[in-house]
Amino acid sequence: MIIKERGITEEVFTLYSGMMVGDIVNRIGDIKCDATLNWVESLNVDVDETVIVGAYLTGMKLANRLKEISKVTVIDIHPILKSLLDKNIAFTDDLNRISSADLVIDTTGLGGLSPETVMERVSSDVNIFLVEDPTSEGSDSNIMAKSNIMQRLDLANSNYKGIIKTSGLNTKTSGTMTLTIEVLRKSLESILKGKGVLYGVAGMNFYEGVLFKEKDCDKFLRLMQEPALITSSLQPLSSDDTLEMNLLKIKSWVDNVSV
Structure with a gap:
């Protein structure tokens, strides 16, 4: 689901991904x-x-x-x-x-x-x-x-x-947060190449700092409920499709280790 509203002028849309950071x-x-x-x-x-x-x-x-x-x-x-x-x-x-x-x-x-x-x-x-x-x-x-x-x-x-x-x-670690940030980064990079896209913002934050430094679990959970991508564009577009494309690239498996 894409939530859209008019931007500063009637010529521009502000588009919010239906997918939240926590969904990723x-x-x-x-x-x-x-x-x-x-x-x-x-x-x-x-x-x-x-x-x-x-x-x-x-x-x-x-x-x-x-x-x-x-x-x-x-x-x-x-x-x-x-x-x-x-x-x-x-x-x-x-x-x-x-x-x-x-x-x-x-x-x-x-x-x-x-x-x-x-x-x-x-x-x-x-x-x-x-x-x-x-x-x-x-x-x-x-x-x-x-x-x-x-x-x-x-x-x-x-x-x-x-x-x-x-x-x-191709992330440097397999951590869930590392992968989350990379999904956001790659998706934003792809969205910005689209025709009529003015700019975009990904739901990036130093989430580990909120938990382990600020020790604020409520703030962490609130941040998880923010849109994964917000885009300013001349025409509607689906950022969820781009997020989904990058999520589908992630594979996980278990390798047996000989006893």
């Missing part, structure tokens, strides 16, 4: 969740208790989806993130909870869960251990060198191990 975040989260859940279900093993390490966008989305099939606990050092989770999901900063889970998903990315913590807590009792790869096809050598997910996986004693991978937009 949710779509990318669903892409990752679908790949993850399909892989877990393919193992055909019982999962009564899930622990997700990292409560930001990917972890939050996985927690809200996995609560339908198991008891879920989210571990994170930032208490503000509890506000983004369903009330039925347990939240703690206690890493000892890892040891009691059937399924552990590590979404902490660069500089997150340490290999030492994995070695100490991810025993064979943790049947499935999944790590989200923070790198993507556009990652530079410094980012690649910073990732230690293979160390984490090597030190885990789980029966099943996997890497959640996401790509498609």
Whole structure:
């Protein structure tokens, strides 16, 4: 749905995308969740208790989806993130909870869960251990060198191990917010090339600063409800179609890791 109104003069339209920033975040989260859940279900093993390490966008989305099939606990050092989770999901900063889970998903990315913590807590009792790869096809050598997910996986004693991978937009990381901003950027760039388009504004903000620096969850949620794109144009156009085109480029899957 496109919301339009007249601009400064009757010759110009101001066009608001029907898609909000939060819609893009949710779509990318669903892409990752679908790949993850399909892989877990393919193992055909019982999962009564899930622990997700990292409560930001990917972890939050996985927690809200996995609560339908198991008891879920989210571990994170930032208490503000509890506000983004369903009330039925347990939240703690206690890493000892890892040891009691059937399924552990590590979404902490660069500089997150340490290999030492994995070695100490991810025993064979943790049947499935999944790590989200923070790198993507556009990652530079410094980012690649910073990732230690293979160390984490090597030190885990789980029966099943996997890497959640996401790509498609040539981003430097696979983070949900990184991908969201790139969808906005590429879509705006494409829209601006259209005939009769005067200018456009994408719903870009330093969202992580709002949560982790300002610690304002309400402001973060308000910003998520702002239009993804606002365009000034001589004629109506569908920015949602352009946003959709870029979202469809994003692919996520799980690579099996040999035990």
